[in-house]
Amino acid sequence: MHKITSHFMSIVRPALTVENASPTRKPTLTALVTSAQVMETASKKYAVYHVEMKDGSRSWDVYRRYTEFCRLHAALKKQIAGLNLKLPGKRLFGSNFDPAFLKSRCDGLTEYIRLIINDGRLLPIREVREFLSLDERTNAKKSANSDDSGVETSSGNESGADGRQAARSSEDDESDESRPGSAMMNIHLSQRSMPIAKGNINLGPSERPLKPDDFEFLRVLGRGSFGKVLLARRYADQHLYAVKVLEKRAVVRRNETQHIMAERNVLRNNQLHPFLVSLHASFQTREKLYFVLDFVNGGELFFHLQRERHFSEARARFYSAEMASALGYLHSAGVVYRDLKPENILLDSEGHLVLTDFGLCKEGLVDSDQTTATFCGTPEYLAPEVIRKEAYGRSVDWWCLGAVLYEMLYGLPPFYSRDTAVMYDAILNKPLHFRDHIPVSQAGKDLLSALLQKDGRTRLGSGPADFEDVRNHDFFSCLNWDDLMQRKMTPPFRPELNDAYDLRNIDPEFTREPVPASLLQARSVRAASSLGCRDGDNVFAGFSYVPTTLS
Numbered sequence: 001m002h003k004i005t006s007h008f009m010s011i012v013r014p015a016l017t018v019e020n021a022s023p024t025r026k027p028t029l030t031a032l033v034t035s036a037q038v039m040e041t042a043s044k045k046y047a048v049y050h051v052e053m054k055d056g057s058r059s060w061d062v063y064r065r066y067t068e069f070c071r072l073h074a075a076l077k078k079q080i081a082g083l084n085l086k087l088p089g090k091r092l093f094g095s096n097f098d099p100a101f102l103k104s105r106c107d108g109l110t111e112y113i114r115l116i117i118n119d120g121r122l123l124p125i126r127e128v129r130e131f132l133s134l135d136e137r138t139n140a141k142k143s144a145n146s147d148d149s150g151v152e153t154s155s156g157n158e159s160g161a162d163g164r165q166a167a168r169s170s171e172d173d174e175s176d177e178s179r180p181g182s183a184m185m186n187i188h189l190s191q192r193s194m195p196i197a198k199g200n201i202n203l204g205p206s207e208r209p210l211k212p213d214d215f216e217f218l219r220v221l222g223r224g225s226f227g228k229v230l231l232a233r234r235y236a237d238q239h240l241y242a243v244k245v246l247e248k249r250a251v252v253r254r255n256e257t258q259h260i261m262a263e264r265n266v267l268r269n270n271q272l273h274p275f276l277v278s279l280h281a282s283f284q285t286r287e288k289l290y291f292v293l294d295f296v297n298g299g300e301l302f303f304h305l306q307r308e309r310h311f312s313e314a315r316a317r318f319y320s321a322e323m324a325s326a327l328g329y330l331h332s333a334g335v336v337y338r339d340l341k342p343e344n345i346l347l348d349s350e351g352h353l354v355l356t357d358f359g360l361c362k363e364g365l366v367d368s369d370q371t372t373a374t375f376c377g378t379p380e381y382l383a384p385e386v387i388r389k390e391a392y393g394r395s396v397d398w399w400c401l402g403a404v405l406y407e408m409l410y411g412l413p414p415f416y417s418r419d420t421a422v423m424y425d426a427i428l429n430k431p432l433h434f435r436d437h438i439p440v441s442q443a444g445k446d447l448l449s450a451l452l453q454k455d456g457r458t459r460l461g462s463g464p465a466d467f468e469d470v471r472n473h474d475f476f477s478c479l480n481w482d483d484l485m486q487r488k489m490t491p492p493f494r495p496e497l498n499d500a501y502d503l504r505n506i507d508p509e510f511t512r513e514p515v516p517a518s519l520l521q522a523r524s525v526r527a528a529s530s531l532g533c534r535d536g537d538n539v540f541a542g543f544s545y546v547p548t549t550l551s
Contacts, residue, residue, distance in 0.1 A: 029117055030054045031132065033109040036102040037063075047102060049109055053132060062133050066090075069109065075127045076116075084545065085119075087112055089272060100486055108272070210283045210546050212290070212519060215243060220513040221506055226250045226260075227288070230515060231295065231503070240500055241280060244291040245519070248540065251289070256359075257539050260289065263358040264543055266335055267291065274487055275326040277346075277356040282545045289543060296354050298347030298495035299505025301408075305342050309411050313444055315492040316408040319345075321471075321479055322353040323401055328467025331394045334366040340400035341381050342407065347505070351491025365394055368464045379420050380413040384428050384454045398461035398470060402451025409444065410435050414452060428454070447475040 030053070037048045049069075051062040073087045088108030090096055113132070116122045129135055215232040222229040227246040234241065251260055267279035281292040301319065305311070311319070323340065330337055339360040346354045360376050371391035377383075383399035385392040406414040414433075415426035432452050434445055450460035450473065461470045471481060483489050495505050503511050 031110070031113045031117065033106040033113070036106055038097050038102075045097065047097060047105075049106065051109075051113065051132070053134075055134075060133055062131075064131065066105075068131065069112070072127055072131050076122060076125065079125060080121060085112070085115055086269075098482065100482065104486075209544065210281055210290070210292070212285065212288075215241070217243070217515045217519040219503060219506075220510045220515060221503075222510050223513070225254065226256070228516070229293075230519065232292075240295045242293045242295040244293060245516075246289040246291075248284075248287055248289060252539060259359050259361075261540070261543065262361050262363050264291070264545070265363060266330070266333075266358040266361045267293070268545055269333060273326060273329045274485065275322045275353050275355055276329065277354050279545065282543055284540055284543055289540060293356075294354070295500075296346045296348045296356075297497060297500065297502060297505060298349055298351065300343055300507070301345040301347065301353070302342035303505060303507055304347065304493070304495075305408065305411075310438065311408045312492070313409065313440060316405060317444075317475065317479070318489070318492050319353055319408060320401060320405045321476055321481075321484055323355065323404065324467060324470050325481070325485060326353075326355045327397045327401065328470070330361075331365075331397070331466050334364050336362045336365050336372070336394045337397050337400075338362060338377050339381075340397060340404055341378050342404060345404075347493075347495050349495060349497050349500075350487075351494040352487055368393060368462065368466065379423060380416055382424075382427065383456060385456045387424050387428060392456060393462070394466065395456045395459045395462035398451050398459055399453075399456070401470075402448055405444075405451070406448055409440050409448075410438055414448075441475075443473075443475040443477075447473050 032052045033049050034052050035050045037050065039046055039048055046065055046067075048063050048065055051064060053060050053062055069087060073085070076085065077083055088105050095101070116128060117132070122128055123134075214236065215234050217230045217232050219231040220228055221231050221242055227244070227250070229242055229244045232241050232243040233239070246260065251257055264279070264282055267277070267282075270276040270278050277296070278294050279291060280294070283290050283292075323345065327337060327340070337355070337358070337360070339357065340355075344355065344357045346356055348354055362372050362374070364370070365372065371393045373389065373391045375386060375389055377386060377396075377400075381400045381403045383392065383396040386396060403413050415423055415430060417423040417426065432449060434440065434448075447460070451470075453459040456462055460473065461467065463469060470476075480489070497505070
């Protein structure tokens with residue numbers, strides 16, 4: 001069963017450079033978060049980030065704790081309505097003082113500051129200027145002190161009582177008292193500047209809305225109930241994107257408006273996870289909705305599974321671990337995915353998975369005991385409680401993971417039948433059967449049995465620990481989860497590709513389909529329906545997301 005698919009491309013973050021951020025600033029203002037120092041007092045542990053600032057011949061250092069970034073972020077959100085600015089979050093699993101995580105956070109904070117000083121509305125704000133010490137007149141390099149009062153900074157606003165109060169703040173950094181650590185360690189970046197990879201949308205100072213005739217639509221990549229996904233090249237930068245185009249009329253007629261808006265919200269918040277597709281922009285015309293997404297040309301997992309019939313246990317373990325980490329991230333954000341299946345899982349050019357198609361997501365289920373009751377999903381992968389139309393929670397995703405893992409190992413979903421009624425009866429009442437002609441380890445069978453528990457309350461992952469219970473299963477004992485999350489593990493299979501335009505792994509059923517005439521003619525005809533429009537008084541108000549820059 002095919003649905004619209006979206007695609008992924010990894011992005012390398014550049015060093016921070018700003019041009020013409022404000023009429024009062026020189027165009028040479030730069031900033032780079034170069035290192036993190038882990039400090040330890042008698043009562044807690046925290047990280048201090050070193051920001052190197054330059055403005056022409058003037059240079060200075062700023063030292064800030066993560067809590068200070070959080071306070072700045074809260075102040076900016078209060079002053080600028082609808083601010084599209086995302087602060088790198090805390091680590092979901094493991095220590096917040098892991099060297100690799102601190103290095104990654106330095107990159108994220110560099111990008112965060114870059115967006116701030118590239119926005120002419122933000123640079124003049126008092127909190128920003130104090131945070132970055134923009135009005136200081138010294139070139140002296142300063143260092144962070146590890147005394148109990150907090151951290152000395154170049155602007156001096158974290159000393160004395162204020163510093164002690166910050167150390168006790170409820171929104172404080174990542175106290176990790178269960179893990180031993182040295183009193184101080186420096187995590188330095190090995191690279192100061194990296195080129196921007198494909199996928200950067202820069203709208204320029206006009207901040208005009210995107211519109212269809214900004215893109216050249218090249219091929220169809222997928223289709224679904226409401227529209228198509230197309231390979232598109234943006235004229236302004238010649239970068240490739242997967243653009244998902246939906247018909248508003250069809251969405252409204254099927255009463256799916258809420259699901260589409262939820263999909264937009266979930267996509268907007270996927271930027272920080274390596275195995276989830278990211279949204280570059282979204283915009284609308286009078287007749288259509290457009291998602292501008294990462295482009296991935298490694299093909300659907302379904303495509304490769306059909307070709308190979310089933311995978312080795314090692315390959316299935318690798319894929320299911322990346323899926324589980326993506327589901328755990330969504331759950332931590334209060335999102336239940338509800339439609340995990342091989343058609344919604346893509347391979348990137350290196351062989352890593354990317355989860356896509358968030359049209360059936362449910363937001364707001366933060367706790368393990370929160371539930372919803374909508375009957376939705378794909379028949380082969382529905383959990384028993386969904387079929388029974390009972391209230392259910394995020395554990396339905398772990399059932400789906402079990403069903404996909406079973407299919408990867410054995411070639412078919414666990415209770416598959418061409419007769420849907422027979423299949424539903426098997427899901428509800430038949431015991432799980434392992435096919436003896438394909439060898440699977442006892443740990444693999446135990447994991448399948450734990451994930452495919454018919455009672456959602458006893459299913460692996462159903463408790464408050466959620467993903468942690470799944471990742472700690474013996475089936476994954478040979479994996480290094482930190483390496484997995486950092487994409488350091490070599491995938492067991494790498495798709496054969498010549499270049500970014502190689503579509504051999506995309507189902508020819510889609511790529512042979514002609515691009516809709518309305519999109520081909522958008523640039524030359526400029527019909528009324530092709531004109532870009534901002535959100536107005538319509539059921540899709542709030543859909544558009546078009547940042548000034550997105551890296």
